[in-house]
Amino acid sequence: MSDHNYVPSSKLGKWFNDRLPLLSLSAHLREYPTPKNLNYWWTFGGILTFCLFGQIITGIVLAMHYVAQADLAFESVEHIMRDVNYGWLIRYFHANGSSMFFLAVYIHIFRSLYYGSHKSPREVIWIIGMIIYFLMMMTAFMGYVLPWGQMSFWAATVITNLFSAVPFIGESITNWLWGGYAVDSPTLTRFYALHYLFPFLILGLVILHIWALHIPGNNNPVGIDVKKPSKDTVPFHPYIVIKDLFALLVFLTLFAFFVFYAPNLLGHPDNYIEANPLVTPTHIVPEWYLLPFYAILRSIPDKLLGVVAMFASIFVLIILPWLDTSKIRSAIFRPLYKQFYWILVLDVIVLGYMGALPPEGIYLLIARVATAYYFIHFLVILPVLGSKEKTIPLPLSISEPVLNEASDVVKNNKMNTE
Amino acid sequence: MSEEKKPKRRDFLYTASYAVGAVGIGAAVWPLIDQMNPDSSVKALASTEVDVSLVEPGKSITVLWRGKPVFIKRRTQEEISEARAVNLDDLIDPEKDEDRAKNPEWLVMLGVCTHLGCVPLEDKGDYNGWFCPCHGSHYDTSGRIRKGPAPENMQIPKYEFVSSNIIKIG
Numbered sequence: 001m002s003d004h005n006y007v008p009s010s011k012l013g014k015w016f017n018d019r020l021p022l023l024s025l026s027a028h029l030r031e032y033p034t035p036k037n038l039n040y041w042w043t044f045g046g047i048l049t050f051c052l053f054g055q056i057i058t059g060i061v062l063a064m065h066y067v068a069q070a071d072l073a074f075e076s077v078e079h080i081m082r083d084v085n086y087g088w089l090i091r092y093f094h095a096n097g098s099s100m101f102f103l104a105v106y107i108h109i110f111r112s113l114y115y116g117s118h119k120s121p122r123e124v125i126w127i128i129g130m131i132i133y134f135l136m137m138m139t140a141f142m143g144y145v146l147p148w149g150q151m152s153f154w155a156a157t158v159i160t161n162l163f164s165a166v167p168f169i170g171e172s173i174t175n176w177l178w179g180g181y182a183v184d185s186p187t188l189t190r191f192y193a194l195h196y197l198f199p200f201l202i203l204g205l206v207i208l209h210i211w212a213l214h215i216p217g218n219n220n221p222v223g224i225d226v227k228k229p230s231k232d233t234v235p236f237h238p239y240i241v242i243k244d245l246f247a248l249l250v251f252l253t254l255f256a257f258f259v260f261y262a263p264n265l266l267g268h269p270d271n272y273i274e275a276n277p278l279v280t281p282t283h284i285v286p287e288w289y290l291l292p293f294y295a296i297l298r299s300i301p302d303k304l305l306g307v308v309a310m311f312a313s314i315f316v317l318i319i320l321p322w323l324d325t326s327k328i329r330s331a332i333f334r335p336l337y338k339q340f341y342w343i344l345v346l347d348v349i350v351l352g353y354m355g356a357l358p359p360e361g362i363y364l365l366i367a368r369v370a371t372a373y374y375f376i377h378f379l380v381i382l383p384v385l386g387s388k389e390k391t392i393p394l395p396l397s398i399s400e401p402v403l404n405e406a407s408d409v410v411k412n413n414k415m416n417t418e
Numbered sequence: 419m420s421e422e423k424k425p426k427r428r429d430f431l432y433t434a435s436y437a438v439g440a441v442g443i444g445a446a447v448w449p450l451i452d453q454m455n456p457d458s459s460v461k462a463l464a465s466t467e468v469d470v471s472l473v474e475p476g477k478s479i480t481v482l483w484r485g486k487p488v489f490i491k492r493r494t495q496e497e498i499s500e501a502r503a504v505n506l507d508d509l510i511d512p513e514k515d516e517d518r519a520k521n522p523e524w525l526v527m528l529g530v531c532t533h534l535g536c537v538p539l540e541d542k543g544d545y546n547g548w549f550c551p552c553h554g555s556h557y558d559t560s561g562r563i564r565k566g567p568a569p570e571n572m573q574i575p576k577y578e579f580v581s582s583n584i585i586k587i588g
Contacts, residue, residue, distance in 0.1 A: 154536065175456055277537075303534075
């Protein structure tokens with residue numbers, strides 16, 4: 001935490017704060033000096049916090065009505081939808097909430113990539129973030145299994161079978177995961193227990209993520225180190241709080257659209273058919289937010305290597321701070337990186353699109369090229385750019401370019417410091 | 419600490435304590451891991467008997483065994499000869515049809531794709547056998563993998579003919 005000497009005004013406050021400095025913590029959070037040039041891409045941390053709490057609260061409520069047993073699970077979800085007061089609302093919020101959560105996390109991650117927020121001295125924030133992302137995927141996957149529809153069942157089958165690719169002990173691992181010889185009731189029950197646990201692990205990691213953020217302070221669009229506190233910073237409250245709340249309201253508009261007008265748009269109709277271990281749906285796809293990884297898995301014609309490539313695509317993100325060797329953080333001052341960044345964005349979107357299409361013919365070819373490019377971006381382009389790229393000179397401070405311009409302008413023009 | 423590197427009585431006690439502690443933790447953790455393995459009630463359902471008297475030649479039935487589908491296919495003469503005519507060198511996972519179907523008319527195998535566990539569809543694919551819709555694996559009339567990402571042939575479970583019409587799986 002940043003060093004400041006907060007003294008509560010009341011006697012009781014002082015007594016308490018001397019014993020547990022919660023009031024100091026709260027003061028730190030309010031005063032926390034934040035770069036004044038943060039744009040709206042920086043509001044997704046707050047949005048993600050909202051998403052996490054939204055999922056935890058609706059999840060706990062759903063758990064009061066859901067039954068994690070293979071013969072009853074599907075029915076209990078329908079019971080929530082039809083009988084439980086506002087059950088439809090709570091479930092649709094929770095189901096669409098996961099999509100909104102991932103939408104926000106992808107924007108949050110790609111913002112980091114653009115402005116170099118993963119670089120020194122913020123590597124630990126980034127790594128914790130990637131662990132959170134990985135836990136989110138596992139949580140979302142296990143949550144998707146709980147309604148025990150056809151997609152739930154076959155998603156569970158395909159994903160747990162990934163571990164059967166492990167040489168020699170693969171079968172023992174899958175039987176251990178299943179608690180049987182196929183996905184069945186024991187699998188469902190343990191997924192439910194873990195689906196309940198993981199969000200709290202995520203919450204713990206989020207606290208570490210924010211703690212690690214408050215050591216160096218926020219990165220900013222210019223990507224230079226900022227003196228704190230200084231003319232380049234504003235206190236977190238009220239400036240950033242209000243901005244985050246406004247962004248959250250806009251985000252909630254989209255959220256509400258899905259919940260109230262298109263609650264099943266992102267789902268799959270097959271999941272309203274109860275799980276049947278004898279019939280695989282003709283076309284099985286994961287939820288949209290996992291599609292790029294699914295495309296990587298399918299683009300490799302070998303079972304073990306496909307699984308390895310899929311996990312490697314996540315691992316490569318964890319070691320990114322050491323692959324991206326450029327000292328310049330923000331893409332604003334990296335003309336070449338900026339272009340490769342957008343190619344990567346396009347590449348991931350293409351991978352996602354291919355993940356939704358059947359793996360044959362031209363689609364398979366495109367998926368393979370996109371998979372190769374994904375790894376080339378991280379393993380070849382980024383390290384090479386670090387030494388070869390000619391970057392644009394950085395300003396000395398956030399205010400400098402603005403103030404230089406301002407000196408040319410008539411003095412009584414009001415300056416907007418936001 | 420003394421300048422000599424010779425291990426002392428205290429070092430021995432430390433090492434011994436760590437070793438006992440590690441064994442103790444291992445022993446305490448094992449039940450927590452092993453509880454996830456298939457339990458006794460799951461293992462107890464290990465065999466099932468199926469009456470196949472109503473299956474016509476060229477048709478098949480699917481039964482559930484240990485939570486997994488088992489295909490019981492009564493093969494036609496063409497399907498048998500097609501399966502037996504295959505050159506073993508053409509196979510990804512070489513295995514003779516004679517070893518897979520003891521009684522050539524009856525093919526009994528787990529209806530589980532060896533890629534990621536989907537149930538393949540019958541009479542589909544490039545080899546007149548099965549085709550897995552999930553990731554595009556093709557199997558022949560003996561259930562052997564011919565094309566696609568699956569690494570192995572579909573498994574043959576342990577089974578026997580209890581009588582001419584009844585197969586006991588498991």
